[in-house]
Amino acid sequence: MKLSVRGEYALRAMQVLARDYQEDDSVVRIQEISAKQNIPKRFLEQILNDLKSAGVVQSKRGVAGGYRLKRSPDQITLAEIIRHIEGPLAPVSCVSEKYYEKCSCPDESRCAIRAVMKELRDNIVQVMEATTLAALADRARALEQQPINPHDFMI
Amino acid sequence: MKLSVRGEYALRAMQVLARDYQEDDSVVRIQEISAKQNIPKRFLEQILNDLKSAGVVQSKRGVAGGYRLKRSPDQITLAEIIRHIEGPLAPVSCVSEKYYEKCSCPDESRCAIRAVMKELRDNIVQVMEATTLAALADRARALEQQPINPHDFMI
DNA sequence: ACAATCTCCACTGATGCAATAGATTTTTAA
DNA sequence: TTAAAAATCTATTGCATCAGTGGAGATTGT
Numbered sequence: 001m002k003l004s005v006r007g008e009y010a011l012r013a014m015q016v017l018a019r020d021y022q023e024d025d026s027v028v029r030i031q032e033i034s035a036k037q038n039i040p041k042r043f044l045e046q047i048l049n050d051l052k053s054a055g056v057v058q059s060k061r062g063v064a065g066g067y068r069l070k071r072s073p074d075q076i077t078l079a080e081i082i083r084h085i086e087g088p089l090a091p092v093s094c095v096s097e098k099y100y101e102k103c104s105c106p107d108e109s110r111c112a113i114r115a116v117m118k119e120l121r122d123n124i125v126q127v128m129e130a131t132t133l134a135a136l137a138d139r140a141r142a143l144e145q146q147p148i149n150p151h152d153f154m155i
Numbered sequence: 156m157k158l159s160v161r162g163e164y165a166l167r168a169m170q171v172l173a174r175d176y177q178e179d180d181s182v183v184r185i186q187e188i189s190a191k192q193n194i195p196k197r198f199l200e201q202i203l204n205d206l207k208s209a210g211v212v213q214s215k216r217g218v219a220g221g222y223r224l225k226r227s228p229d230q231i232t233l234a235e236i237i238r239h240i241e242g243p244l245a246p247v248s249c250v251s252e253k254y255y256e257k258c259s260c261p262d263e264s265r266c267a268i269r270a271v272m273k274e275l276r277d278n279i280v281q282v283m284e285a286t287t288l289a290a291l292a293d294r295a296r297a298l299e300q301q302p303i304n305p306h307d308f309m310i
Numbered sequence: 311a312c313a314a315t316c317t318c319c320a321c322t323g324a325t326g327c328a329a330t331a332g333a334t335t336t337t338t339a340a
Numbered sequence: 341t342t343a344a345a346a347a348t349c350t351a352t353t354g355c356a357t358c359a360g361t362g363g364a365g366a367t368t369g370t
Contacts, residue, residue, distance in 0.1 A: 002156075002248070004328090012260060043329055046329090063338045064339090111170075112170055126278075127271065136271065143264070144265055161358075185315080197362080216368060217314075218312095218367090220316055220367080220369095221316085
């Protein structure tokens with residue numbers, strides 16, 4: 001049920017771009033994202049490139065180059081990012097909306113597991129589609145206001 | 156976000172054992188589970204052995220041998236099964252209850268991604284812990300009563 | 311004794327993940 | 341116009357995990 005590191009990096013990078021988003025066409029250097037989030041620069045490069053083909057970010061080349069969100073942060077959801085980087089959000093592909101695949105069980109329509117997995121998928125999709133990068137940036141800004149270790153809740 | 160095939164097989168096998176569960180000490184042969192669910196026998200063997208060490212099933216050897224649930228189906232949740240076969244239910248391990256691990260981001264307490272992932276984890280855990288094998292078996296029995304393809308909803 | 315079953319351990323082939331590397335192109339500033 | 345900084349593209353590598361296979365042995369019922 002885990003996200004790949006690749007997917008996690010993608011979200012963390014988008015969080016940075018969303019946090020620093022401005023209406024003009026200012027860009028953020030890979031270098032800077034990499035440093036802020038402890039992500040290997042070369043690897044991040046690949047990920048951002050993927051997100052570019054996906055239409056999530058755009059890039060500017062050259063000495064003053066870098067990346068920026070292609071659309072306004074409130075037009076990009078976490079679901080979109082993960083679907084492009086990782087594929088299906090559904091825990092099993094026989095309940096996936098966008099990546100459906102038949103599974104090996106004898107009768108999908110009578111599979112109780114499948115019914116539960118569908119519930120699970122609905123929950124996951126709901127959270128991921130409801131969360132936009134704009135909301136994420138707001139949350140990040142709110143967290144920055146907090147005092148150091150407000151009660152560093154470890155789970 | 157996907158379950159491994161291994162995890163899916165584990166759930167499907169447990170569904171069979173739960174469906175056919177009886178209070179006496181009757182067992183189901185691997186052979187039979189394998190045939191009912193289209194799971195490679197040898198592979199299933201490994202999985203059931205794992206679930207035995209985990210205390211979910213017990214086995215009886217010899218000619219009339221097989222597997223049965225070690226506890227009553229209402230005492231076993233899907234969460235328990237997946238945690239033993241796959242590990243953490245959480246999408247990223249920095250929000251895992253049982254398998255917490257520090258992540259590479261600069262400050263977990265101010266990570267907005269983490270806050271969202273926590274929400275997601277709560278949803279997942281809620282569904283998986285709320286669903287017992289007994290509930291699964293009930294659902295399976297209900298689905299068996301349905302006419303063929305009541306409206307084979309494909310997603 | 312025999313056959314059916316579980317048990318244990320090892321192995322393999324494929325795949326994908328995470329990361330690294332090198333060469334190239336584009337852009338801007340000096 | 342040249343050099344530096346940045347993105348781009350392609351390839352490859354080491355590694356781990358996954359999914360599945362294989363064989364020898366132990367246990368049990370008849």
